[in-house]
Structures are given as C-alpha cells and as structure tokens.
Amino acid sequence: xxxxxxxxxxxxxxxxxxxxxxxxxxxxxxxxxxxxxxxxxxxxxxxxxxxxxxxxxxxxxxxxxxxxxxxxxxxxxxxxxxxxxxxxxxxxxxxxxxxxxxxxxxxxxxxxxxxxxxxxxxxxxxxxxxxxxxxxxxxxxxxxxxxxxxxxxxxxxxxxxxxxxxxxxxxxxxxxxxxxxxxxxxxxxxxxxxxxxxxxxxxxxxxxxxxxxxxxxxxxxxxxxxx
Amino acid sequence: xxxxxxxxxxxxxxxxxxxxxxxxxxxxxxxxxxxxxxxxxxxxxxxxxxxxxxxxxxxxxxxxxxxxxxxxxxxxxxxxxxxxxxxxxxxxxxxxxxxxxxxxxxxxxxxxxxxxxxxxxxxxxxxxxxxxxxxxxxxxxxxxxxxxxxxxxxxxxxxxxxxxxxxxxxxxxxxxxxxxxxxxxxxxxxxxxxxxxxxxxxxxxxxxxxxxxxxxxxxxxxxxxxx
DNA sequence: ATGTTTAAGATTGTCGACAATTTATTGGCA
DNA sequence: TGCCAATAAATTGTCGACAATCTTAAACAT
Numbered sequence: 001x002x003x004x005x006x007x008x009x010x011x012x013x014x015x016x017x018x019x020x021x022x023x024x025x026x027x028x029x030x031x032x033x034x035x036x037x038x039x040x041x042x043x044x045x046x047x048x049x050x051x052x053x054x055x056x057x058x059x060x061x062x063x064x065x066x067x068x069x070x071x072x073x074x075x076x077x078x079x080x081x082x083x084x085x086x087x088x089x090x091x092x093x094x095x096x097x098x099x100x101x102x103x104x105x106x107x108x109x110x111x112x113x114x115x116x117x118x119x120x121x122x123x124x125x126x127x128x129x130x131x132x133x134x135x136x137x138x139x140x141x142x143x144x145x146x147x148x149x150x151x152x153x154x155x156x157x158x159x160x161x162x163x164x165x166x167x168x169x170x171x172x173x174x175x176x177x178x179x180x181x182x183x184x185x186x187x188x189x190x191x192x193x194x195x196x197x198x199x200x201x202x203x204x205x206x207x208x209x210x211x212x213x214x215x216x217x218x219x220x221x222x223x224x225x226x227x
Numbered sequence: 228x229x230x231x232x233x234x235x236x237x238x239x240x241x242x243x244x245x246x247x248x249x250x251x252x253x254x255x256x257x258x259x260x261x262x263x264x265x266x267x268x269x270x271x272x273x274x275x276x277x278x279x280x281x282x283x284x285x286x287x288x289x290x291x292x293x294x295x296x297x298x299x300x301x302x303x304x305x306x307x308x309x310x311x312x313x314x315x316x317x318x319x320x321x322x323x324x325x326x327x328x329x330x331x332x333x334x335x336x337x338x339x340x341x342x343x344x345x346x347x348x349x350x351x352x353x354x355x356x357x358x359x360x361x362x363x364x365x366x367x368x369x370x371x372x373x374x375x376x377x378x379x380x381x382x383x384x385x386x387x388x389x390x391x392x393x394x395x396x397x398x399x400x401x402x403x404x405x406x407x408x409x410x411x412x413x414x415x416x417x418x419x420x421x422x423x424x425x426x427x428x429x430x431x432x433x434x435x436x437x438x439x440x441x442x443x444x445x446x447x448x449x450x451x452x453x454x
Numbered sequence: 455a456t457g458t459t460t461a462a463g464a465t466t467g468t469c470g471a472c473a474a475t476t477t478a479t480t481g482g483c484a
Numbered sequence: 485t486g487c488c489a490a491t492a493a494a495t496t497g498t499c500g501a502c503a504a505t506c507t508t509a510a511a512c513a514t
Contacts, residue, residue, distance in 0.1 A: 012297045013467065039496070049469045050496090051278065058285040064384075070239045071475050071496060086381040089324060097320035154313040157291075158385065240497065266466070276499045277466090298466060298505050 015055035018046050022056060026065050026076055027169045037066060037074040064166045077166070079173045081222055087167060088215035092208050094159055095143060100204035102149035103195045111196050114145050118188055140168075142188050146195070146207070176218075184210070242282035245273050249283055253292050253303055254396045264293060264301040291393045304393070306400045308449055314394060315442035319435050321386055322370060327431035329376035330422045338423050341372050345415055367395075369415050373422070373434070403445070411437070 011017045022042075025031045043053045057074055060066045068074045077083070121142075147159045170176075187210040194203035238244045249269075252258045270280045284301055287293045295301045304310070348365040374386045397403075414437040421430035 015467080016297065040494085051470090052468060054496095055285075055467085058282075062289055070243065073476095073496065083381070086379045089328070089379055090321070090381045090385065093320045093324035094317070097316060101316070152313045152316055154310070154317045158317065162389075242497080267464085278500090279498060281466095282497085300466065300506095 014048060015052050018048060018053060018056040019059045022060060023065065023165055027165055027172055029173050031076055033076050033173060034078040035076050037076065063162050065169065079170055084170050084174065084218065085215060088211060092211040094155060095147065095211060096204045096208040098147045098150035098155050099191060099207035100200040101152055102146050103198050103200035103203040105151040106149040106195060110149060114192060118142065118192060122185060139184060241275060242279050245275060245280060245283040246286045249287060250292060250392055254392055254399055256400050258303055260303050260400060261305040262303050264303065290389050292396065306397055311397050311401065311445065312442060315438060319438040321382060322374065322438060323431045323435040325374045325377035325382050326418060326434035327427040328379055329373050330425050330427035330430040332378040333376040333422060337376060341419060345369065345419060349412060366411060
C-alpha cells in the first residue's frame with residue numbers, strides 16, 4: 001500500500017529509517033500511545049546518536065504521531081474518542097472536496113483502473129465474506145486513489161502525508177474491523193460512478209456521507225460499549 | 228493578531244526565536260520565495276550553530292514555508308498561482324466545515340463578542356473607506372475566530388498552525404488589497420448571522436461561497452493581468 | 455567545440471560533549 | 485504527618501567537528 005504513494009521517497013538517510021521504524025511501531029502500538037519518549041533511551045535502542053533520533057522525532061511530529069513541549073520532551077499522541085471523531089470531521093471535509101475535484105481531474109484510464117480494482121475487491125470480499133481485514137486495506141486504497149485523483153498537491157500532502165498514518169494508528173489501536181464492509185463497498189461503487197459521470201457535486205456529497213456514516217457507526221459502537 | 232492565538236506558546240528556546248524571525252522574513256518576502264537556504268550562511272547570519280538553525284528549519288517545513296530534499300537542502304516555497312488556488316480550495320473545505328461546527332459549538336458570549344468586533348470593523352471601514360489593509364487584518368481575524376469556534380483541535384491545528392502563515396505569505400507577496408472589502412464585510416455579517424441562528428448547514432455554505440468568491444476574484448484578476 | 459571523467463570544493467548528515475532546564479530526591483520545618 | 489525549600493539527577497537544547505553526499509571545476513578524449 002505504501003508503495004502506491006508516488007510522492008514517498010525511499011528512505012535514504014539513517015534518520016529516514018529510524019523515522020519509518022518508529023512510525024510503524026507507533027501505529028501498531030508497539031510503542032504505546034500516550035507514553036513519554038526518552039531520547040537517550042531510544043537513541044541507544046536504535047544505535048544512533050541523539051541528533052539523528054531527534055531528526056526522526058521531528059518528522060513524527062510532522063505527521064501528528066508525537067507531540068513536543070519545549071524543555072520537557074515528546075509524548076506519543078493519545079488515542080481518544082474525541083480525537084478519532086475530530087479526524088473523521090477533517091476527513092469528511094477534505095476527502096469530500098478531493099472527491100469533487102477528482103470528478104473533473106481524473107483521467108478516463110485512471111477511473112477505469114479504479115473500477116477494475118473495485119471489482120477485484122468485490123470478488124475478494126465474497127471469498128472472505130465477513131473477514132473485514134482485506135476490505136480495510138481496500139478501503140484505504142480506494143480513498144487513497146481518489147485523493148491522488150484530485151490533483152491538488154496541498155490536499156494530497158495533508159491527507160496522504162500528514163494525516164494518513166494517524167488514521168492508520170486509530171484503525172489499529174481501536175481494532176476497527178467494522179461490520180460496514182459490504183455497505184462501504186457499495187458506497188465506494190456509487191462514489192466512483194459519480195466520478196465517472198463527472199458529477200463533482202454529487203461525488204462530494206456521497207463521499208461526505210460515506211465518511212460521516214463511518215463516523216456515526218463508530219459513535220454508535222462506542223456508545224454501546226459504555227453500557 | 229498573533230497574540231490572539233491561545234495555542235501559540237511564547238518563544239522560549241533560541242530555535243523558537245530563529246524560527247519566528249525566519250517565518251516573518253519569509254512571509255514578508257525578505258527571504259525570497261524559491262530561494263535556496265544555505266545552512267552555514269544563515270547560521271552565521273543569526274549567530275547560532277547549525278543544529279539550532281536546522282531545528283528552526285524543521286518547524287518552517289512543518290508550516291509549509293520551506294521544502295527539504297535529502298542530501299540536497301532546503302528551498303523557500305515558490306508562490307505560484309496554482310499553489311495559491313490550491314490553498315483556497317483547502318480553505319474552502321476546512322473553513323466551511325469549521326463554520327458548520329462553530330454554529331453549534333460557539334458559546335453565546337463568543338458570538339456576541341465577534342458581532343461587536345465585526346461592528347467595529349464596519350466603522351473602521353467607513354472611516355478608511357477604500358483602504359483595504361485594515362480590512363485584510365479584520366478578515367484574517369474573523370476567519371481565525373470562527374475556526375477557533377469550531378472547537379475541533381485537528382481543524383484548528385491545520386488551519387491556524389500549519390496553513391496560516393502560508394496564507395499570509397501569499398497575501399503579502401501577491402499584494403492582495405482586494406476590492407472585495409465591502410462585499411467581504413457583508414458576507415462576514417451573513418455568516419455570523421447563520422452561526423447566531425445555530426444553522427450549521429447554512430453557515431458552512433455561506434463560508435464556502437465566501438472563500439470561493441475570493442478565489443474566483445483572484446482568478447479573474449490574474450487572468451486580466453495576463454492580457 | 456562538445457561531452458565525459460575525475461578531482462576539488464562546498465553542503466548536508468551524523469556524532470559526542472557541554473550548557474540550560476526540568477524533574478526527582480532529600481532534608482528541614484510547621 | 486504533611487508541605488515547602490534546596491540539592492542532586494536526569495533530560496532537553498545547543499555547540500563544534502567529522503563523515504558522507506552532492507555540486508562545481510577542470511582536464512581529457514572524442
């Protein structure tokens with residue numbers, strides 16, 4: 001999936017590698033959410049100097065995975081319900097707009113390619129039925145391609161560069177194998193149909209509903225867990 | 228204006244000060260857009276070590292004022308027409324959503340305060356008439372408060388922390404003393420009215436039109452300059 | 455003259471050490 | 485016992501130097 005990102009450059013410097021390693025560990029929860037980051041400790045763990053580690057920390061901060069306070073240090077971000085819902089709001093606004101733009105900016109062959117990918121997902125879904133994991137990957141893949149299709153570098157940068165891994169982190173740590181798999185698949189089809197029709201207004205509305213439905217689904221689920 | 232930002236912490240470390248200095252110089256164009264950043268040169272200019280300067284550069288990158296390539300160096304971002312229009316698109320999506328949220332999240336006294344501020348702007352506008360500068364500040368101020376009113380930390384962070392200074396940079400360098408002053412003022416009043424009515428849907432639509440109108444105004448102006 | 459290879463110069467990335475600040479610990483006092 | 489002050493320990497911020505990489509220049513061959 002990461003390999004699909006054309007903007008992503010291969011990790012050339014050591015700080016790049018430490019960054020990617022830590023990014024993975026934070027997303028997967030191996031480095032616990034909310035935990036304090038000890039620069040000396042981690043520098044020893046990864047066998048690099050503190051300068052190099054700090055360079056990596058700066059990039060983690062750029063994609064909102066850690067937070068720094070002057071003269072105090074860094075902490076991994078907490079995974080709160082509020083934070084999760086806030087991100088869905090941002091995604092609803094930005095991906096909705098991206099979808100509107102994609103309806104006019106995407107080339108015919110890009111749309112065709114995405115249609116065939118979606119068809120593949122449909123078959124896989126039938127095979128695996130309830131198992132939502134693959135669908136999750138597929139969901140990310142679909143959203144990712146629509147964003148790229150917007151052809152707006154600022155949008156792409158924010159969604160694919162700065163928010164993407166934070167979204168993945170929440171998915172991992174809240175264990176989201178949603179029961180919305182088949183419905184989400186249908187919604188994807190409808191969105192893509194609107195894009196193929198070059199109907200930006202409808203495409204935006206459908207994408208916003210799609211993301212809002214996910215958000216409400218989570219709100220509902222978390223409400224039930226409380227009871 | 229900056230003093231209105233509650234999230235902003237006073238510059239405590241030397242890297243903070245260098246960051247703010249450079250941020251100002253880039254926004255105002257004293258450090259030219261598109262120019263290459265020489266670490267040794269700037270370190271000498273500001274009388275700090277390269278490590279400290281690099282720390283400042285990292286924060287400039289976070290708010291999209293410079294871009295870095297591994298083993299090559301940093302450049303100040305270019306101010307292109309495409310880039311400007313792209314930012315307006317992002318703002319339309321995000322500030323529209325912020326406005327929708329503000330309609331339900333803002334407290335009554337916050338709304339009242341903003342109304343009185345807007346009234347002051349109206350008087351100042353009458354006094355200074357065509358002079359758009361103060362109105363520009365007022366425009367930023369209004370948008371800023373609506374964003375804060377959304378009470379969504381992710382939104383606030385992106386708009387006020389990461390995009391704010393880039394928007395200011397474009398305003399400075401493209402010399403935007405728009406002739407939309409009085410119309411923008413009326414639009415602000417209508418937006419705030421919708422917020423006071425707690426009509427989020429309308430508030431979002433009006434804010435989106437407001438920003439889209441600005442964008443189209445710029446598109447038109449730049450189109451004319453070409454001819 | 456032009457294009458390629460090689461070497462020199464300059465720039466960025468990384469390192470370890472020191473200074474400044476914060477946090478933890480200890481001791482004293484109400 | 486509980487709270488505050490002073491000290492000790494640990495952590496973050498800053499510095500200058502070295503290593504790796506890129507850029508520029510010069511020399512050479514075609």
